[in-house]
Amino acid sequence: MLKMKDQSSEPEVTSKLVDEMIHSILFLGKIKNKPLCPKDIFDGVDDDNNHHLKEKYPNPFKFYSSQLPRRSPFSCMLDMIVHLKQQNDENGIKDELAEIISKLKDETRKHDKELSSTVLCVSHVNNTDSVKYYGVSMSTSGKKSGRIMIAASCLSFYWDEYVAGAVMTFYPDLMKKPYFDGTFNLSRDATCRAYNIKNKSEMKPCKSCSNLFGFQETDPKVWPYGNCAEVESLSKLFKNDDQVKQQSRPQSDTFTPDNIEKVKDETRKKLKEILNMTKFEKWSGEFYDPSVELTCREG
Template identity: 50%
Template sequence: MAERRMMREEEFLIQEDHFRRNAFLIISEMVKMSPKHPSVLVDEILHSIFFLGHIKTPQYSPKDIVSDDNMLNLLKGRYPQPFKLFSSELPKRSPISCVLDMIVHLMGQENEDTIIEELQKLIRQLKEDEAKDLVSSTICVSQKNKDPNSDRYYGVSMSTSGRDPGRIMIAASCLSAWDSYVAGAVMTYYPKKTQKPYFDGTIKLPEQVRCQAFSLSDLREMPPCRSCGNLFGLTTSENREWPYGHCAEAESVSNLLKYEKEVREQAQPKSKTATDENRKKAQESVLKELTNLLKMQKFTWDKHFYTPQV
């Protein structure tokens, strides 16, 4: 009995160490990729990772994550804000979203295959020894139409592990990062996978829009899950429902709608319940859920979302 318990504890420690290893690997890669110092994306990813380390059990401090003293001091000098604010402000998105932005910035949005392959290389390193911490499983590419020359907009699935960190980051993205139509669609179902009786903010993307997800394990095309079908009107025969807002489609479609005004106009919510008043009520319910989740994690939130700056 005691031996079995000891084995379980050792297994838990190994799994938890995956977080530290992956966190350090992501930070190191981002610093390497950063074309100039300091970089807003490195600032953002440091805060996001430090926050996720702070709400883990056991907690990881920035010093636990960046165990190299020289690197720690260098990062503190260049990026003081994440070290000060990781325990009071919320990130707007999870870490791999920042990595994706950096890769797109370096490679150019038109180079889809290269972008996906570059991200896949990092994900494969992160997934060694069956690690799941800070790993995105899918990437999504959206375009306003099927013209190969139209701009591409990317997104990744939430790079969190465990139910509560995922719920926290989905709520944070709804309230601070995503286009309001995408946020409204997700808030329609968040957090229980059941549609709110008083608010339907779901949208239907125009037929000509391309919205294609790929597995970052083997690059195969992934059909939309039932959740994404419900949120964005994507055609699918899949019955599996992931948590609403977890999938790569949410971030990708959000980025599309932020820049393609015509598509956004065509996609606006059609339900009679999608009023400003009902949306506000849905927003308040998401904020309440988020506040409760943070209390459970013993996180004292100052009601600010972190704004990266250098």
């Protein structure tokens, strides 16, 4: 990420992605069963000018034990790659991701292979010149960290409201809420396809994604709701195209403002319970925002 950052003509954009990714990594280290401190993770990692990361990016180090990340580290990496390539250069983006995955694999052979995603999803409206939106699968390891990150992505508005509502319909288990159904059928005007990052082959959506988004042809595999690349990719599509979003609106009578508040409260409560099972004791209730200057945040 530090090397990629300097290839950009917009360093303010890429620095934020590095900043956000560092926070997300530090947080995931903190909540491990055997917690890792910043020194364990980043000791010896300097930028090109030999600045220690902490000098250059103080905020992640200051807030990793009080604020939650809005997304997993690899998601920041995806944004960096899309930023450096062209938004619609799907093949270039796939090539770059495959290369990074294989490099990460070489470097982490003897350690956990956590923090890298395995699936990329591409969504777009069905026009020849439509913009493509990308998502990656959750890059955490372990049940607790995945559940924490899914709730955080829902509650921090990182995911679009409809997508988050669909995911929270099932959160934190595979059981559908009796009082709320935020699932929807993706508009026929849009396409959503998933690919194995390593070999670039197309993958059928899993059963969970078909329950969330009404996909027809699916793989019987059931992943935790919110784990898959489709979620992030559709979320970006909806945030940028209100027409396709409204065409995909959840149809259940239970999709009401009151029930949306109720399911959010329940998700937040569950999130706190899971956080209490980790060494992350004192959530301020805030989500980390790399765009906020330190002075404002403390003020």
